[in-house]
Amino acid sequence: MARVHNYYAGPAALPLEVLEEARAELLEFRGSGVSVMETSHRSQEYDDLHNETIGLFKELMGLGDNFKVMLLQGGASLQFAMVPMNLLGEGKSADYILTGSWGKKAIKEARLFGAVRVAATTEKDGVFRRIPRQQELALDPGAVYCHITSNNTIFGTQWRQFPDTGSVPLAADMSSDILSRKVDPAPFGIIYAGAQKNLGPSGVTVVAIRDDVLAKCRKDTTTMLNYHTHVDKNSLFNTPPCLAIYILHKVLGWTKAQGGVESLEKINDAKGELIYGAIDGSNGFYNCPVEKDSRSYMNVVFRLPTEELEKKFVAQGLAAGFLGLKGHRSVGGIRVSMYNANGLDSIKDVVGFMKDFASQNS
Numbered sequence: 001m002a003r004v005h006n007y008y009a010g011p012a013a014l015p016l017e018v019l020e021e022a023r024a025e026l027l028e029f030r031g032s033g034v035s036v037m038e039t040s041h042r043s044q045e046y047d048d049l050h051n052e053t054i055g056l057f058k059e060l061m062g063l064g065d066n067f068k069v070m071l072l073q074g075g076a077s078l079q080f081a082m083v084p085m086n087l088l089g090e091g092k093s094a095d096y097i098l099t100g101s102w103g104k105k106a107i108k109e110a111r112l113f114g115a116v117r118v119a120a121t122t123e124k125d126g127v128f129r130r131i132p133r134q135q136e137l138a139l140d141p142g143a144v145y146c147h148i149t150s151n152n153t154i155f156g157t158q159w160r161q162f163p164d165t166g167s168v169p170l171a172a173d174m175s176s177d178i179l180s181r182k183v184d185p186a187p188f189g190i191i192y193a194g195a196q197k198n199l200g201p202s203g204v205t206v207v208a209i210r211d212d213v214l215a216k217c218r219k220d221t222t223t224m225l226n227y228h229t230h231v232d233k234n235s236l237f238n239t240p241p242c243l244a245i246y247i248l249h250k251v252l253g254w255t256k257a258q259g260g261v262e263s264l265e266k267i268n269d270a271k272g273e274l275i276y277g278a279i280d281g282s283n284g285f286y287n288c289p290v291e292k293d294s295r296s297y298m299n300v301v302f303r304l305p306t307e308e309l310e311k312k313f314v315a316q317g318l319a320a321g322f323l324g325l326k327g328h329r330s331v332g333g334i335r336v337s338m339y340n341a342n343g344l345d346s347i348k349d350v351v352g353f354m355k356d357f358a359s360q361n362s
């Protein structure tokens with residue numbers, strides 16, 4: 001067996017320990033005599049796992065009792081619709097700060113349910129190279145919420161400091177940087193993330209909602225898309241994605257064992273400094289299009305002098321055991337996605353490859 005370094009943007013690398021544990025437990029889950037895929041979601045064994053998962057997530061995120069956590073399906077993409085479906089309506093308006101492709105999709109859904117204001121956008125010539133500054137935001141103090149994308153997986157930008165929206169709660173798509181750094185939950189009313197980047201496999205989406213925001217949610221939306229349904233039934237209204245939640249539970253346990261978010265943030269900062277240092281120190285061979293104070297510490301995007309060299313870089317990288325270096329099809333170039341499961345050593349190795357490649361091709 002030869003496992004390679006994995007830089008896919010999502011689904012993405014999982015900690016090896018998590019996979020090994022899951023393999024060891026595949027045939028029997030918690031002494032139940034059956035696998036987790038064959039266990040009733042009403043069994044004691046599953047119920048414990050389910051509640052532990054929610055508890056671990058709240059603990060790692062530092063969420064108080066005023067937050068409810070849901071384990072849903074449909075991906076972050078369904079949350080683009082569920083957030084406005086539950087919170088917008090006649091006479092209500094939401095602000096959206098547009099920093100990339102995922103935000104565009106969120107806005108498209110929200111417009112189906114109520115008034116949407118784009119409080120700022122950093123789009124220029126079809127691309128996004130930065131996060132807006134506070135003074136660029138045209139915020140509506142009467143907005144029901146203000147939506148942001150905390151990390152732009154495709155364009156490689158990240159809110160290094162969250163916007164100040166006063167008393168308007170932030171609704172954040174944190175799919176690609178959740179649990180990568182310490183975040184003060186206070187300004188957030190809704191946080192959601194598809195699991196397949198930093199939390200586990202695809203198939204489960206974690207949604208945290210603050211009590212005062214939940215209280216504003218409509219009661220008249222269709223049952224399965226209504227936040228009240230899932231909060232009232234502790235995400236057990238219908239059959240949850242048990243296997244995905246089982247892996248999520250293991251990833252959260254692993255995250256805690258690493259020393260939690262604070263420890264992982266230190267490693268993530270070191271990874272970012274290493275790779276951006278290599279890009280900036282390459283005498284222009286590698287070029288990151290993102291403005292320095294907006295750079296993502298999860299998805300690092302950069303270009304080479306020609307598209308031919310980029311193709312060669314991806315192919316030689318793959319041959320050397322570095323998987324998934326190709327940039328998103330909409331922007332091209334190279335992307336190194338380095339979520340929590342990619343340790344510092346993995347980034348040292350890819351940076352070593354980058355240095356060799358630059359010296360052989362410049």
Ligand SMILES: *Cc1c(COP(=O)(O)O)cnc(C)c1O
Nearest residue numbers: 075076077102153173175176194
């Ligand atoms: C991957 C991603 C999505 C899409 O998630 P799905 O679970 O596939 O719907 C949405 N937002 C961001 C920021 C992402 O990185």
